[in-house]
Each structure stands twice: as C-alpha cells, then as structure tokens.
Amino acid sequence: AQSVTQLDSHVSVSEGTPVLLRCNYSSSYSPSLFWYVQHPNKGLQLLLKYTSAATLVKGINGFEAEFKKSETSFHLTKPSAHMSDAAEYFCVVTRKTSYDKVIFGPGTSLSVIP
Amino acid sequence: DAGVIQSPRHEVTEMGQEVTLRCKPISGHDYLFWYRQTMMRGLELLIYFNNNVPIDDSGMPEDRFSAKMPNASFSTLKIQPSEPRDSAVYFCASSGTSGGPLGANVLTFGAGSRLTVL
Numbered sequence: 001a002q003s004v005t006q007l008d009s010h011v012s013v014s015e016g017t018p019v020l021l022r023c024n025y026s027s028s029y030s031p032s033l034f035w036y037v038q039h040p041n042k043g044l045q046l047l048l049k050y051t052s053a054a055t056l057v058k059g060i061n062g063f064e065a066e067f068k069k070s071e072t073s074f075h076l077t078k079p080s081a082h083m084s085d086a087a088e089y090f091c092v093v094t095r096k097t098s099y100d101k102v103i104f105g106p107g108t109s110l111s112v113i114p
Numbered sequence: 115d116a117g118v119i120q121s122p123r124h125e126v127t128e129m130g131q132e133v134t135l136r137c138k139p140i141s142g143h144d145y146l147f148w149y150r151q152t153m154m155r156g157l158e159l160l161i162y163f164n165n166n167v168p169i170d171d172s173g174m175p176e177d178r179f180s181a182k183m184p185n186a187s188f189s190t191l192k193i194q195p196s197e198p199r200d201s202a203v204y205f206c207a208s209s210g211t212s213g214g215p216l217g218a219n220v221l222t223f224g225a226g227s228r229l230t231v232l
Contacts, residue, residue, distance in 0.1 A: 105156075
C-alpha cells in the first residue's frame with residue numbers, strides 16, 4: 001500500500017525568500033516520487049521526479065527535492081521564491097518502474113507575497 | 115505533439131442530463147488515466163487504461179459513471195444521469211512505456227474539463 005501526506009495545506013512566503021513544501025510518504029515497495037505543480041485553471045505539470053538515481057533531484061524553475069529514506073520524506077525546496085511560483089503543488093508516490101496506481105497527495109497551496 | 119487534449123473545457127448542464135467528456139492522449143502513450151478534482155476531495159483517480167483495456171476502475175464513484183477507450187487515440191468518460199455533486203474538474207492524463215523504466219509513471223495532463231451540474 002502507498003500513501004502520501006503533505007503536512008501543510010497552505011504555505012505563504014515573501015518574494016525572494018526560501019520555499020519549503022513538505023511531503024512524507026508510505027510505500028510497501030521501492031518508491032518513485034514526483035512533484036507536480038498546478039497553476040490556477042491549468043492542468044498539472046511535472047516539476048521533478050526521483051527514481052533512485054541521485055537522492056537530490058533538480059527540477060524545473062529552480063526547484064529541487066531530496067529523497068530521505070530514513071525519514072520517508074521528499075520535501076520540495078527553492079532558494080528564492082518568485083511571484084510566478086504561486087500555485088498548488090502535489091507530491092506523488094508510486095511503485096518504482098511500475099505502471100501501478102499513481103497516488104497524489106492532497107496538495108499544498110503556495111502563496112507568494114510581494 | 116499537441117499534448118493531451120480534452121474537450122469540452124467547460125460544460126454546464128442540468129441535473130439528470132448525460133455528460134460526455136473526451137480525451138485524446140499523446141500519440142504513442144499506452145496508459146490513460148481519468149482523474150476528478152474537487153476542493154473537498156482533492157485529486158481522485160477514477161480509472162486507468164493500458165493498451166485500451168481498463169485496468170483499475172475502483173475509483174469510479176458509482177454506476178452512473180462509465181469510461182471507454184475504443185482505440186489508442188480516444189477515450190470518453192460518461193456520466194448518466196448527472197447530479198450536482200458531480201461538479202468538478204475532470205482531468206485526463208497519459209503516460210508511455212516508450213520512455214523506458216525512468217519514464218514510468220510520468221503523467222502528462224490535459225488542461226481539464228470543468229463540469230457544473232445545476
């Protein structure tokens with residue numbers, strides 16, 4: 001069984017300050033982990049993915065995430081927030097290299113204050 | 115490729131009417147997923163297909179919902195009869211084994227179909 005917890009339903013940061021969106025997962029298998037972003041009234045777009053190569057994964061738009069097996073975490077970070085980062089972010093877990101179900105977390109809404 | 119194409123983008127209908135949502139996946143992708151998104155329940159997987167065959171429909175809410183994939187380039191999600199609680203954004207996504215193991219599970223989403231049932 002697999003599940004995803006996103007610890008914050010809403011995060012608000014000032015422009016230019018760091019972003020941290022937290023994600024913890026549970027999986028009976030070796031997981032693949034992803035972050036997707038959804039801008040208002042848009043579909044979801046892949047930000048980055050972890051599939052057991054490097055534990056620190058770099059994605060688009062300056063985002064990165066670190067896989068920590070001991071903590072079952074896959075937190076998303078960015079050194080400096082931009083206004084265009086305001087969106088909904090989803091952490092996703094699935095079975096590695098499998099086409100099994102893709103489980104989405106509940107999402108974290110990121111607001112960026114000018 | 116134009117990406118995953120969904121239609122209609124917006125649909126407003128009255129309770130009891132039949133609703134059909136359409137999806138064209140990315141050419142060459144052999145997995146297709148239907149998701150529903152609401153404020154209350156977030157993103158829910160309704161059903162997914164592999165090579166046009168339904169693999170898991172355990173997320174389909176009830177018999178009023180049905181989904182088909184008659185060929186590799188087209189899928190429909192039908193609600194009959196529709197109810198106000200079906201109001202949501204419905205997303206179609208596709209993925210493909212052509213990306214190899216590292217491409218597994220990388221979903222490309224359509225822009226969604228926003229359904230309002232009055």
